[in-house]
């Protein structure tokens with residue numbers, strides 16, 4: 047598995063893998079625009095094909111994971127963990143001291159991944175996700191201290 051910082055020309059592969067991970071995926075233009083954004087970087091995993099993607103934004107010493115997804119065929123092989131490690135390293139290089147993310151309270155796979163990485167539960171955003179016919183779902187806010195003494 048190759049894990050590398052995403053370049054603008056990776057947008058089609060990022061959109062392709064995002065569509066394999068989410069019901070409401072972001073398209074190629076979304077990824078192009080994101081990678082153009084101030085303080086935003088992406089990391090792409092490639093195996094037989096695009097396997098996983100993470101997008102992160104760093105602002106004023108804080109990093110936020112905007113999305114992370116792994117294609118169904120590549121799950122439980124360490125791709126999500128590797129993507130998150132790469133994002134953590136790049137965020138620290140960019141000067142971030144804290145990393146935040148939001149996750150659906152009903153997503154045990156992602157919550158377990160984040161907890162194993164050291165993220166702690168920091169709060170709850172009520173009715174944050176629109177699950178369509180299934181109604182609104184709460185988001186758990188999680189945070190990771192990126193300062194050298196914390197890791």
Ligand SMILES: CC(C)(COP(=O)(O)OP(=O)(O)OC[C@H]1O[C@@H](n2cnc3c(N)ncnc32)[C@H](O)[C@@H]1OP(=O)(O)O)[C@@H](O)C(=O)NCCC(=O)NCCS
Pocket residue numbers: 067068114115116117120121122123124125126127128148149150153154155156158159160162
């Ligand atoms: C969440 C997601 C990114 C995990 O990616 P992954 O590549 O399968 O995760 P990894 O193989 O790196 O797993 C690392 C650890 O996370 C935990 N984990 C991952 N998937 C899990 C699952 N389905 N159930 C329980 N724990 C899980 C385990 O502790 C795992 O370590 P282990 O395999 O040694 O037990 C992936 O399931 C996914 O893309 N889901 C759909 C999109 C999504 O929900 N994204 C997160 C939005 S906040």
